Amino acid sequence: MNKKTSDKSNSKENEFPQNGKRFSIDLESLDGSEKFILDINRGNINSLKITYQTRWGNSIPLVRVDLNGPPHKNPDGVILNCPHVHIFKEKYRDQWA
Known part of the structure; x- marks a missing residue:
């Protein structure tokens, strides 16, 4: 599904976060019927630790990319x-990589 930034997203605030900071960008489907959020998190101690995550609605994580972080153990x-x-997997949510 194609997405665009929502009208309420402020592009000035959407600069890459400094160490230990994060920000979110509101997204929506082209027809405006679906709402999504793109989260970008940057590590505090390790500035190369970065997470990109898209969520549907306010809380359901769809895809998360972890860079330069600790190992992950699948279920x-x-x-x-x-x-x-x-x-995202229905039974495990975002626990599966």
Whole structure:
């Protein structure tokens, strides 16, 4: 689905976050019927630790990309180093990478 920034997003505030900071950009489908949020988080101690995440509505994570962070353990016990991508699964939400 194609998306665009919503009219309430302020592009001046959407600069890449400083260490330990984050920001969110409101997105919507082209017809305005679906609302999404793009979150960008930057690590405090490790400034190269970055997370990009899209959410549907206010809380359902759809996709999350983790860069330069700690390893991740999937529900089946498989451990993945960074970078890795989390994709929403109904039973596990964003716990699966």
